[in-house]
Amino acid sequence: MSITLSKTGESRIEVKKSVFIGKSFHISSPEEASEYLAAERKKYPDARHLCYAWVIGGESARQKSSDDGEPQGTAGQPLLELLTSNGFTDSMVCVTRYFGGTLLGTGGLRRAYSDSGRLALVSGEPVELVPALKWRQNCSYPFFELLSRRAGSSGWTVSNVEYGQEVTFDITVPEEKASEFERFCLDSSGGTVVPTDPESLLSSGEKISIS
Numbered sequence: 001m002s003i004t005l006s007k008t009g010e011s012r013i014e015v016k017k018s019v020f021i022g023k024s025f026h027i028s029s030p031e032e033a034s035e036y037l038a039a040e041r042k043k044y045p046d047a048r049h050l051c052y053a054w055v056i057g058g059e060s061a062r063q064k065s066s067d068d069g070e071p072q073g074t075a076g077q078p079l080l081e082l083l084t085s086n087g088f089t090d091s092m093v094c095v096t097r098y099f100g101g102t103l104l105g106t107g108g109l110r111r112a113y114s115d116s117g118r119l120a121l122v123s124g125e126p127v128e129l130v131p132a133l134k135w136r137q138n139c140s141y142p143f144f145e146l147l148s149r150r151a152g153s154s155g156w157t158v159s160n161v162e163y164g165q166e167v168t169f170d171i172t173v174p175e176e177k178a179s180e181f182e183r184f185c186l187d188s189s190g191g192t193v194v195p196t197d198p199e200s201l202l203s204s205g206e207k208i209s210i211s
Contacts (some may be wrong), residue, residue, distance in 0.1 A: 001087050001128060001129075002087050002088075002089045002128070002129040002202070003086065003087050003088055003089070003126045003127060003128050003129060003208045003210075004026055004088060004089055004090050004091055004126065004127060004129055004204070005024055005025065005026040005088075005091050005121070005124035005125065005126060005127075006026070006124065006125045006126070006127045006204060006207075007026075007124055007125055008023065008024065008025055008026075008124060009022075009023065009024035009025075009119075009120045009121060009122065009123030009124025009125070010022065010023055010024075010120060010123050011023075011116050011117075011119030011120040011122075011123055012116075013112070013115060013116050013119065014100075015100075015104060015108065015112045016100055016102040016104060016108075017100025017101055017102060018097060018098060018099055018100035018102070018104065018112070019097070019098040019100065020095050020096070020097050020112050020113065020115075020116035021044065021047075021095065021096040021097075021098075021116070022093065022094070022095045022096075022116040022117055022119055022120030023036075023040060023093070023094050023095075023096075023120055024091065024092065024093045024094075024117075024120040024121045024123065024124040025091070025092045025093075025094075025124075026090055026091060026124075027054060027056065027090055027091065027092050028056070028090055029056065030054075030056065030062070030064070033052075033054045033056075033064075033092050036092060036094070037050065037052060037094060040094055040096060044096045044098075046098075047096045047097060047098050048069070048097055048098060048099040049067075049068045049069050049070055049075070049095075049096070049097040049099075050068050050094060050095075050096050050097075051065075051066055051067055051068045051070060051075035051076050051079065051094065051095050051097070051113060052065065052066055052068075052076065052079065052092060052093065052094035052095070053065035053066075053076050053077075053079035053080035053082070053083055053092070053093055053094075053117075054083070054091065054092035054093075055080075055083045055084065055088055055089055055090070055091060055092075056089070056090055057089060057090070061089060063080060063083075063084070065077060065079060065080040070097075070109060070113075071106055071109065073106075073110075074106050074109035074110050074113065075095065075109060075110075075113045078110045078113050078114040078117070079093050079094075079095065079113060079114070079117045081114075082114060082117050082118055082121060082210075083121075085211070086121075086126070086210045086211065088121075088126070089129065091121075091124075093117045093120055093121055095113050095116045095117055095120070097113075118210065121210055122210060125207060126207065126208045126209075126210055127204040127205055127206065127207055127208060128204075128205040128206050128207075128208050129202040129203070129204065129205065130174050130175070130202065130203055130204075130205040131174070131175040131200070131201075131202060131203075132172050132173060132174050132175055132200075132201055132202065132203035133172070133173055133175055133178050133198035133199065133200060133201075134170055134171065134172045134173075134198060134199045134201055134203075135170070135171050135173075135195045135196075135197075135198045135199075136168070136169075136170055137168070137169060137170075137171055137193065137195060138166045138167065138168040138169075139166060139167055139189065139192075139193045140166060140167070140189075140192075141166075141167055143188065143189050143192075143193060144167040144169070146188055147171075147184075147185075147188075150184060150188075151171070154177065154180070154181075155173075155174060155177060156171055156172065156173045156177070156181060157171065157172040157173075157203070158170070158171050159171075159172070172201070172203050174203065174205070175200075178198070181195065182195050
């Protein structure tokens with residue numbers, strides 16, 4: 001199972017006067033990750049460390065982590081483990097640290113970065129990614145009203161609606177419900193709406209708890 005973040009998450013904890021500020025982001029490229037990190041550095045210019053980890057892609061995922069000056073394996077690695085052990089993809093978590101004057105030791109650092117990162121990921125409201133199909137469809141206004149009502153109770157997502165002589169729209173349907181959607185269109189339109197040539201993708205599903 002793959003999961004990703006539905007929004008930007010935040011956290012803030014204090015351990016022996018060191019402040020750890022966590023952020024989590026949905027990302028689609030290393031360049032986007034770099035942009036978020038640059039923004040965090042600009043926001044906290046006097047912070048001692050900005051450690052991070054990200055994972056992009058599915059089975060052939062790309063990943064990267066950084067301890068940013070902390071002892072090796074105490075920051076970036078536990079953040080990366082949070083992502084990989086929970087099945088995250090297209091996600092980044094970073095933690096900014098303001099040093100409080102007391103050394104935490106390697107074990108204390110790992111716990112602090114892991115706790116801060118976990119809270120930031122939870123705040124980002126992780127969701128399951130499910131295989132889905134998306135159609136670009138057009139239909140009459142009466143049928144669109146009927147479809148919109150059915151979509152709300154069936155887990156279909158209508159988007160990018162354009163109104164003209166007919167209604168043109170995108171509709172995303174979980175792969176396991178594709179046959180149900182196609183039957184509905186044929187039966188309810190009297191055969192005038194025939195979904196064809198869908199695009200395969202991964203769509204956001206149920207909210208997920210992480211460990």
